[in-house]
Each structure stands twice: as structure tokens, then as C-alpha cells.
Amino acid sequence: MKETDNKLTMRNIKPTAMRELVLKVLSEQKSAISLLELEQKFEKADKTTLYRTLKTFEENKLIHSIDDGTGSVKYALCKETCECNPSDLHVHFLCTKCKHTFCLNDIAIPNLTLPANFKLETINMVVKGICANCK
Amino acid sequence: MKETDNKLTMRNIKPTAMRELVLKVLSEQKSAISLLELEQKFEKADKTTLYRTLKTFEENKLIHSIDDGTGSVKYALCKETCECNPSDLHVHFLCTKCKHTFCLNDIAIPNLTLPANFKLETINMVVKGICANCK
DNA sequence: AAAACTTTGCAACTCAGTTGCATAGCTTTT
């Protein structure tokens, strides 16, 4: 059994040819990728299939989605132990020069004291600026 | 000179009837409002005009926009002294029950230590959860 | 091998945001 298959099976995703390919492409990325960008990595691929593949991956916490404010949602692999709980969350960085969106996996979302009677569920924190490569 | 006119003029926005009305509506909101919601506050108003009015207001820092991840951008008045610099930024809260988006004006975005050679420009931080009214 | 379920692919739609263009309304110049 291939390693990729294993990663899918671990997350209760039936390993099809398409899904293996998508996971492979996602694994190769250094930054988060949009549906459109993913589509362009393939010679011939249907947007709907990729869309639904990403949804399936996200539901099963193999990947997480990032709304970086650019108008297109980006996707990136979760860590193996990730359950997408608040404690698993990290900061994302959008470079305004190269337009890449990075997971700053080592930077946890800082603790916040909300006003009285506000209950926290999750936090989206996107930092914009210039990344190390573009500097 | 009316107070509303004054606020517009202070920000170098020519005070037209439409703009005064829009500013009035925005001032009355307890939470941030989308273009569509704004449109519905008027009997008869053109989306384009409202859209361009909001853009003008935003460019001149009378209001700021909030991408709360719901798919529709929200707008809220800036404080009088706001220049929309990082130090002016605050946390936004999206209630998953009532779907309202609030400016937590008193909660500044926490300081972050970015990886080496990353330069910060701005931060978008949206907390999701249940607000005090819905609890 | 047939029946039942899942995945894939095409087309077509939704919805927020945006642009083009003509008209209406000011402002400035003569």
C-alpha cells in the first residue's frame, strides 16, 4: 500500500486515482493553493471533481482552507495530528508581492480576552506583508 | 453646516444627498453591514451607487471593510482619528448564531513575532463564536 | 452477473462584486 493511499485511508477517505493525484500535488506545494491553481497543475481535469475532492479532504481534516481575503480560498495540508480545533490553529501569511499564502505553522494564534459573555469557536488570522523570499 | 456634512468634508468627501443618507444609515448600525444589507435599508436605491459610495468612504478612511469569511464584505465606521494603520486595527467578531459582525474596538490585534525577514503590513483577525446577545 | 452505491465530468446556475455608458446634477468659466 502506497504512502499516499495510507494518508487517505487514515482520514477515512477512499483512495481513488484522482484523490491520490490531488494529494500528491498538494504535498508538493510550499504555499497554499486555490482551486483554480490546482486545476492548472493538471493537463486535463474537471473543476467540479477537484472542488469536491478538496471538500472531501477538508471534511476529513486532511487539509484546511484559508480565506486570505484575496477572493479565492486557498488550501493546505494539515499536520498529521491536526483536528482543526482552536489549539491546532496557526497564523497565515499573505505576501502582497508574490501573492503566495503561507501557513506559519510555528506561530499559534495569540490568546484573546473577549468581552463578557462572548464565546470563542474559532479564529481566522491573516497577516499581510512581504515574505522572506520577496524581501 | 450639518454634522454629517462635516464628517464627510473632514475626510475630503464631497457631501451629496446620497452620501449623507448612506453615512446616516452606517452611523445607526450596531454591527457591520454588507452592501446588500445597505441596499435593503433604502426603499429604492441603486446597488452601483451604494457600492461606489462605500468605496469612496473606504478610500477616504471614513469606513473600513471587514472580510469575515461569510462571502460578503462588511463595512463599519472608523473612529474619528483612524488612519487604518496597523496600530488602528482591532479584532472583529462574527456571531455564528445571529450572523452579525462586530468591531471589538477595544481589543487590539495582539503583537506577533513573524519569522525572520517577513515584513508586516496589516492583519485581519476575525473571531467566530457566539456573541453576548445570543448567549 | 445484477443491483446498489460512489465518484467523475459536463453544463448550467448563483451570487457578490464590478465595469461601461448614458443621463442628471453640480461647478466653473465666459
Add this chain to the structure above:
DNA sequence: AAAAGCTATGCAACTGAGTTGCAAAGTTTT
């Protein structure tokens, strides 16, 4: 005060990301 010029407004039509319906292809179960 009329003409010329600029700004704001309103309608229609478009864009692009995301999404759904449905039928065909592929798997799994009986």
C-alpha cells in the same frame, strides 16, 4: 445667465469563484 466641463448617479450587462443537477463511468456488495 448660458455654455462648457466635471462629478455623481442609475441601469444593464459582465466577471469569476463557487456550487448544484444529472447522467455516465467505476466500485462494491449481494
